[in-house]
Amino acid sequence: MTATPSVSFDDVRQAAARLDGIAHRTPVHTSRTLNALTGAEVFIKCENFQRVGAFKFRGAYNAVAQLSAGQLAKGIAAYSSGNHAQATALAARELGTTAVILMPEDAPRSKREATVGYGAEIVTYDRYTQNRTALGEALAAERGLTLIPPYDHPDVIAGQGTAALELFEETGELDALVVPVGGGGLIAGSAITARALHPGTNVIGVEPENGDDTKRSLAGGQRVTIPVPRTIADGQALDTPGEITFPINQRLVTAIALVSDKDIVNAMRFAFEHLKIVLEPSGATPLAALMAGHIEDLPRRVGVIASGGNIDAQRFAELVSR
Template sequence: MPEATVTPDDVREAAARLKGVVHRTPVLRSRTLDRLVGAEVHLKCENFQRVGAFKFRGAYHAVSRLAPEQLARGVAAFSSGNHAQAVALAARELGSSAVILMPEDSPRSKRDATEGYGAEIVTYDRYTGDRAALGAQLAADRGLALIPPYDHPHVIAGQGTAALELIEDTGPLDALLTPVGGGGLMAGSALAATALSPGIRMIGVEPEAGDDTRRSLAAGERVRIPVPHTIADGQALSEPGELTFAVNRRLLDSVVLVSDDEIRAAMRLAFERLKIVTEPSGASALAALLAGAVEPLPRRVGVVISGGNIGLDRFLELMG
């Protein structure tokens, strides 16, 4: 579906469809954080969303738009973890079933949660397998509707409802920082935020090892890199989505990079000072702000904490 069909109105329509289904997650403020950063910071805490991440917004919206006969046959998805859980829960809520393709090295907590929502899991090697091709083949073989993690107009529109809520709650912002993996959260957020808050700077954040979107923006076309090794497993992708890149190329102002150590520091601060648990990908946008990667510094800035799905053992390992 062409990029022009994903609009701010699509995000608003998604918000109406999701009302009463997704959590309207809180916007957290902290004087300590404001002082550390030197700006007024508004944290959109999607770690409190259903399944513990923003992914439920897009997954439920996309699954809910399927025809009854498609729901009866079931859905498929490919994901490192959060989209897997989101599709599994959405399918269960809508009376369908789900088969999820997940990397063999997905965090145990995410695999357990996905199975807990009733999905069947099929695994693959993320460093040698093409997950999009494998996922498409799996869906075709079983007659399932494929719900991709980001490159889908209904998924993008659903993800954008997080930024829509944020700006409805805070008013206009000078900048919005959002983690970038495949680009669905950023694309939806950019569509919503630039419509509601004209002049806002849209700033994407990627791990240093996985800067495919930054490189793609610089090249003016999608660039493929080796699958990165980073603690931010939700951002360990080799190439931005086709549909998401078309939106982000038009609406993003910049992409900044953070190291794994900077992500760890942000996770620690979020836990110790803000009293919230974040997974590495969920903390990357906060990490960029804390590390001084955003210049010039905006006066009023929104930050999407995209998820909090991390097991205790892994959290302690990263904090050790």
């Protein structure tokens, strides 16, 4: 039996040094209107302003930057619904290698076009009938590429943890940190960082109610698999938590809140009208949980990681005009 790789706060700090001057140090926004609405002092880490428009660049670059010259010469592969695809493609370009990305056929057009724009080759699959992990591993093996998975990789997790590190450096101790949950890489890295810097900070994940695989898994004490969820939060449309991320989150995450598609749209509209920022559905789920009152006993000082803003204008208008 292979031991599950560990990720430490030292790994997060090393990732931060590796990303210094490469990734953007994204802003933290506050809003008196949001504070009045929630009854808390809320600090929003705006990863929609990160390179490629999402936090995923942090983990992808941190992982690709540690590959050997021989691995870089052969190229890399990844599988993703969109943001990790773009992040890996850009990391490959920055580090002088090539990328082949496996993407679902129904991935948002803007994310597909951006991935191609960064120089990657795209191979498509049906997310509802095919297993992307198996397909990605087969693709990498067939072409001799190094596979960079979207969350289940220690270097990816460490890179994602740098978003929380920057947030804490700006805000100091927080009572709670609210983070979207897909495969669990962002919240795992965030929880490792929170535990190291401020052990009293509760780390709360947010999933779409139709994609509650992590909540069910934490409740059951083991990873469970659900049908591939249908939700507007395409970045969180996963059926099972990661093999590496789940034990970390099982140990460090306080709770998981669920939000409806309607809650998400309301949060996207609020962010646009009051914060003057554009969030994609997956990036808006933590804000949605706060606004809809789905986090029990909300404390006084709360951090939120708004994970991304990759949505095209037509889709955004369709959703927020509902």
